[in-house]
Amino acid sequence: MLLRHLRYLLAVADHGGFTRAAEALHVSQPTLSQQIRQLEETLGVSLFDRTSRTVKPTDAGEAYIECARRVLVELEAGKRALHDVKDLSRGTLRLAMTPTFMAYLVGPLVRDYVARYPNIHLQIFELSMDDIEAGLVDDSLDIAIAFTQVRNADIESIPAFTETLGVMVGRDHPLYESQVALSAQEVAQLEFALLAPDFVTRTRIDEYFAQEQITPKVVIEVNSVSTLLEVIRHTAIATILPEPIATEDRALSKIPLLGEAPKRGAALLRRKNNYHSAASKAFMELVLGAAAGESTASVFY
Numbered sequence: 001m002l003l004r005h006l007r008y009l010l011a012v013a014d015h016g017g018f019t020r021a022a023e024a025l026h027v028s029q030p031t032l033s034q035q036i037r038q039l040e041e042t043l044g045v046s047l048f049d050r051t052s053r054t055v056k057p058t059d060a061g062e063a064y065i066e067c068a069r070r071v072l073v074e075l076e077a078g079k080r081a082l083h084d085v086k087d088l089s090r091g092t093l094r095l096a097m098t099p100t101f102m103a104y105l106v107g108p109l110v111r112d113y114v115a116r117y118p119n120i121h122l123q124i125f126e127l128s129m130d131d132i133e134a135g136l137v138d139d140s141l142d143i144a145i146a147f148t149q150v151r152n153a154d155i156e157s158i159p160a161f162t163e164t165l166g167v168m169v170g171r172d173h174p175l176y177e178s179q180v181a182l183s184a185q186e187v188a189q190l191e192f193a194l195l196a197p198d199f200v201t202r203t204r205i206d207e208y209f210a211q212e213q214i215t216p217k218v219v220i221e222v223n224s225v226s227t228l229l230e231v232i233r234h235t236a237i238a239t240i241l242p243e244p245i246a247t248e249d250r251a252l253s254k255i256p257l258l259g260e261a262p263k264r265g266a267a268l269l270r271r272k273n274n275y276h277s278a279a280s281k282a283f284m285e286l287v288l289g290a291a292a293g294e295s296t297a298s299v300f301y
Contacts, residue, residue: 002138003075005039006068008032012048013065017055086278088117093279096125096132096144099225100201101266104244105145113286120279129200136271142280145287147200148265158268158284161291165205165262167255168246170233181256184212190238193220193231201264205240208262 011021012032022029040047047061057065085091093113097106106124114122127135127144133152135141150157167187169175182190194216195202209216219237222228232239233251240262246254268284270276 003072005035005042006072008035009039009047009065009068010072012036012055013057013061088120088278088282090119091277091279092121092123093277093283094123094125094140094142095283096127096135096141096146098129098132098146098200099126100195100199100242100245101145102126103225103229104242109283109287112290113283116286117279117282120282128198132269136269139271139274142270142277143283144269145266146269148267149200150267150269154272156270156272158270158288160266160268160287163264163266164243165201165208165240165264166243166246167238167240167257168232168243168252169238169255170235170253171251172234173236173238173253175238175255176253178255181258183258184214187212187257188214188216191217191219191236193222193228193235193237193239194218195225195228196221196223198223201241204262204264208240212259 008021008025008027011025012018015021015024018029018032018036022032025032036047043060043064045060045064046058047064049056049058110122110124113120125135125141129146132141132144132146133150133155136144137152137154145160148157148159167182167190194205197203197206208214220231222231225241228239228241229245229250229252231237238255243254243261246252268287270280270284
C-alpha cells in the first residue's frame with residue numbers, strides 16, 4: 001500500500017465520485033479506479049458502494065477513511081518537524097546509486113557530505129535503474145545518482161555531469177603502461193570482459209561499438225562491477241568502464257582512444273511533487289556544486 005492510495009481514497013470520498021476526484025487529482029478516471037481497486041483487494045473489503053448514481057463509502061469504507069485522514073494529518077506533522085531541522089543537526093538521507101557510479105563516486109561524496117553534516121544518518125543502496133525508480137516512486141528512497149534516461153513520469157531528473165567511459169586494463173595486460181591512443185581497428189583486436197547486457201552502461205558501450213563499426217571480442221560477461229574489476233586485475237583482458245575507476249590504487253590503467261570516447265549523462269533523481277528533506281537538498285547542492293567546480297575540489301576523483 002502506498003500513500004497515493006490513501007490520497008486517492010480521500011479524494012473519491014470528498015468529491016462523492018470518481019470523475020470529479022480524478023479531475024482534482026489530475027489523473028485519468030481508469031487510473032483512479034484501478035488504484036482504489038488495488039487498495040480494496042489489499043484490504044479484502046469494498047470501500048465504496050458503486051450501485052447507486054453517487055459513490056458512497058461502505059461502513060468499512062467510512063471507518064477506514066477516518067483512519068486514513070488521521071494518517072495523512074500525522075504525515076503532514078512529520079513534514080513540519082523536518083522543517084524544524086533545516087540546520088541539519090539531525091536527519092536521515094536514503095541515497096541510491098547504480099553500480100558503476102557506486103564503484104568510484106560513493107566514497108568521495110560520502111566523505112565530503114559527512115564532513116559537512118556529521119549528524120545526518122546515511123542509508124546507502126546499490127541498486128539497478130529499475131529498482132531506483134521504484135524506490136523513489138514508493139518513497140523508500142530520497143535521492144539517487146543514476147542515468148538521465150528516466151522512464152517513470154513521477155521522477156524528476158536533474159542533469160549533474162557527463163561521464164566518460166574508457167578502455168582500461170590491469171597490470172597483466174601488455175598495454176598496461178602504454179599511452180598510445182588506440183584506433184577503432186585496434187580496439188576491435190582487444191579481448192573484452194564487460195558488464196552483462198542488462199546494465200545501462202553496457203547499452204552505452206554497445207552503442208559506441210556500433211557507432212565505430214567495431215565487432216568486439218567479448219570473452220567474459222559479468223553481472224557485478226566488483227567482479228569485473230577483479231577479472232581485469234588478474235587477467236590480460238580489457239574492459240570499458242567510467243574513466244575515474246582506472247586508478248593506480250586499483251592497479252588499472254586507462255588506454256586513450258583516437259576520436260571521441262563514449263559518454264553518458266549522470267543525473268540526480270528524485271520524486272516529483274514531493275517534499276524534499278533538508279538532508280537531500282544538501283546532498284543535491286553538494287553534487288551540483290562539485291560538478292560545476294564551485295565547491296569541493298575533485299569530488300568525483
